[in-house]
Structures are given as structure tokens and as C-alpha cells.
Amino acid sequence: MSTSPVEPGYHQPGLTPPISEAVSEAAPGEASPLLATAAETAAASRGRATQDTEDDASRHAASASIATKLRPVRELGPTGRPRPKLRDPKPLTEHGPAVVLALCNQKGGVGKTTTTINLGAALTEFGRRVLLVDFDPQGALSVGLGVNPMELERTIYNSLMERSVSADDVLIKTSAGMDLLPSNIDLSAAEVQLVGEVAREQTLQRILAPLINDYDVVLIDCQPSLGLLTINALTAADGVIIPLECEYFSLRGVALLIQTIEKVSERLNPQLQLEGILATMYDGRTLHGREVLARVVQAFGEKVFHTVINRTVRFPETTVAGEPITSYASSSAGAAAYRDLAREVVARCLAE
Numbered sequence: 001m002s003t004s005p006v007e008p009g010y011h012q013p014g015l016t017p018p019i020s021e022a023v024s025e026a027a028p029g030e031a032s033p034l035l036a037t038a039a040e041t042a043a044a045s046r047g048r049a050t051q052d053t054e055d056d057a058s059r060h061a062a063s064a065s066i067a068t069k070l071r072p073v074r075e076l077g078p079t080g081r082p083r084p085k086l087r088d089p090k091p092l093t094e095h096g097p098a099v100v101l102a103l104c105n106q107k108g109g110v111g112k113t114t115t116t117i118n119l120g121a122a123l124t125e126f127g128r129r130v131l132l133v134d135f136d137p138q139g140a141l142s143v144g145l146g147v148n149p150m151e152l153e154r155t156i157y158n159s160l161m162e163r164s165v166s167a168d169d170v171l172i173k174t175s176a177g178m179d180l181l182p183s184n185i186d187l188s189a190a191e192v193q194l195v196g197e198v199a200r201e202q203t204l205q206r207i208l209a210p211l212i213n214d215y216d217v218v219l220i221d222c223q224p225s226l227g228l229l230t231i232n233a234l235t236a237a238d239g240v241i242i243p244l245e246c247e248y249f250s251l252r253g254v255a256l257l258i259q260t261i262e263k264v265s266e267r268l269n270p271q272l273q274l275e276g277i278l279a280t281m282y283d284g285r286t287l288h289g290r291e292v293l294a295r296v297v298q299a300f301g302e303k304v305f306h307t308v309i310n311r312t313v314r315f316p317e318t319t320v321a322g323e324p325i326t327s328y329a330s331s332s333a334g335a336a337a338y339r340d341l342a343r344e345v346v347a348r349c350l351a352e
């Protein structure tokens with residue numbers, strides 16, 4: 001049976017201090033025997049990581065036919081681990097209460113917003129009721145769903161700051177079938193204004209509470225900082241997904257993020273879990289990309305989603321189009337990847 005040399009012994013369940021230690025020790029560029037083996041494994045499976053080329057299909061078919069003669073087939077994914085075979089989630093007979101997931105990384109441009117939109121859209125395709133929360137004053141989530149945040153009279157900022165405005169009052173039904181709590185630049189003022197409030201960290205949780213029973217999942221798109229807005233998102237959440245760009249500096253700062261999640265879990269929200277690390281903007285054709293991914297698997301083990309999001313220009317295109325990739329380019333590899341992620345997320349933490 002083909003198994004990855006990185007898989008055993010690197011499982012880091014829960015929010016335990018060793019994760020932060022593992023990350024802070026993992027200085028990019030440093031040689032490590034484990035990295036070498038992981039990189040070799042990733043190199044062996046890099047054809048598959050490109051997801052949809054004909055080349056891959058023929059290479060895979062050839063290696064599969066050799067493998068069937070020798071042993072049962074178990075496909076290695078780009079993370080160097082055997083991919084689980086996940087079925088499409090079953091339709092739900094009833095909906096809610098929602099699992100709240102925060103998409104969080106204080107580094108900008110790592111795929112938080114793209115993942116919020118497209119994971120949400122894929123979950124919607126699987127019959128889940130999805131609420132998206134734009135919790136970044138840049139309003140990119142709103143823009144990505146075809147909403148112009150500057151034209152909005154009221155946004156999530158108003159429901160955070162004004163007791164008379166409920167989240168329902170600012171909710172928008174988008175053409176993508178998901179509901180949205182939009183934001184715009186006004187939200188940046190909340191960071192300062194909330195400081196003087198009672199239970200300032202629980203403000204988002206409080207305004208989301210009346211909506212929780214109407215949805216199966218709430219995805220919060222965090223801003224790129226570890227300030228009070230992000231602490232609010234972590235306090236309101238059941239789980240955190242960390243999108244991590246497969247780039248040289250991607251692990252820098254993750255230790256601080258994990259420490260912040262641990263602190264929120266200890267002090268404000270004991271049920272908070274690190275649900276998974278999502279490798280984004282992966283280019284399996286480059287040694288660099290494969291090395292970074294191997295290092296991420298080395299640091300986080302089973303917390304890393306088997307699904308890896310490749311770097312492709314289709315994602316920036318979808319932002320311009322103002323719709324998810326699952327509808328803009330429904331049969332693209334990017335859409336397929338986010339459907340795979342949705343299957344994994346359901347299997348990990350949503351009602352089946």
C-alpha cells in the first residue's frame with residue numbers, strides 16, 4: 001500500500017501549543033530530512049496536483065495500472081497523503097442551527113475572500129443554507145458577489161454599533177443563492193468604537209445569534225489583521241479555517257495566529273477549533289511550491305485539508321465578474337477544487 005512518509009507522527013489535533021512551536025521552528029529555506037522526503041513525495045505526485053491536464057490523466061493511468069498489479073490503489077494527493085474518497089453530502093431534510101466558520105489569516109492576499117465565496121457557493125450547490133459575513137472594511141467579499149458596498153446605506157457596521165439595526169435589516173440575498181451581511185469602509189471605525197463597549201469581543205456573536213437557526217453554515221471573511229474585529233469573528237465562530245498561500249513567507253506569522261486562536265479559545269470561546277489549514281495558490285510545477293506545501297504538512301499534519309487550491313487566473317476573473325467560480329466557470333479545475341473542499345468541510349465539521 002502506498003503511504004506517505006510524512007503522514008504518521010505529524011498529526012497535531014486540537015489547538016495544542018506544539019502547533020505554534022512547530023510553526024515557529026519551521027524557518028523557510030532550512031534543510032530538513034523530513035522536508036526532503038516530503039518534497040520527494042510531493043514531487044512524485046505533482047502531476048496530479050495540476051488537477052486537470054491530459055498529461056496528468058495519462059501519467060496517472062499508467063502509474064495506476066502498474067500499481068493495481070502490485071497492490072490496492074490509493075491515490076496520493078498533492079499534500080503527499082492518500083486522498084480520502086468523499087461522497088457528495090446528502091441533502092438535508094431540515095436546516096440549522098449553523099456551524100460558524102471564520103476564514104482567518106492576518107496576512108492579506110492569501111485567499112480568504114476567494115475561499116469564503118467559493119466554499120460558500122459549493123456548499124450551496126450541496127443544498128446547504130449559507131450566510132456569508134463580510135468582516136473586512138475593504139468589502140471585497142461584497143464586491144465578489146456583485147454588490148457595490150459604497151452604494152449601501154446600511155452595512156454590518158450599523159448592526160454592530162446601533163442597537164436598533166438587526167443583522168436581518170442589513171442582510172442581502174445574492175444572485176449566487178447565498179445571503180450576505182455586507183461591509184464597507186465604515187467597518188474600519190468599529191475597530192476603534194468597539195473598544196469602549198461592554199462585552200466588545202462578543203458583539204458579532206450577539207448580532208449573529210438570531211440568524212443561526214436559519215442557516216447550516218455561516219462563513220466569516222476576516223480582515224487581514226488580528227485586531228478586535230478578528231477577535232470578534234473568532235469569538236463568534238465554532239471553527240477556524242486558515243487559508244495559507246504556498247509562498248516562501250506564508251508560515252511567518254502563523255504561529256502568532258495560532259496563539260491568538262488559542263487565547264480566544266481559553267478566554268472567550270472554549271468551543272473554538274482549528275478546523276483546517278487550506279493551501280492556496282499552489283503551483284505544483286515549481287519545486288518552491290512543492291517545498292512550501294511539504295513544510296505546511298510537516299507543521300500541521302492532518303489539519304491540512306487534502307484539497308489544495310491551485311494558482312489560476314480564473315479566480316481574479318471571477319472577482320471582476322462578481323460571481324463564484326462554481327457558476328462563472330462551473331466545470332473548471334478551480335470549481336472542482338472548491339467542491340472537493342466543501343465535501344471535506346462537511347465531513348469534518350458540518351451536519352451530514
Ligand code: ADP
Nearest residue numbers: 108109110111112113114281310311312315316
Ligand atoms: P485575501 O482575502 O486573503 O486578502 P483574496 O481571496 O482576496 O485574498 O485573494 C487575493 C487575490 O488573489 C485576489 O485578486 C484573488 O482573485 C486572487 N486569488 C485568490 N485565490 C487565487 C488562486 N488560487 N489563484 C490565483 N489567484 C487567486
Ligand code: MG
Nearest residue numbers: 112113136140
Ligand atoms: Mg479578503
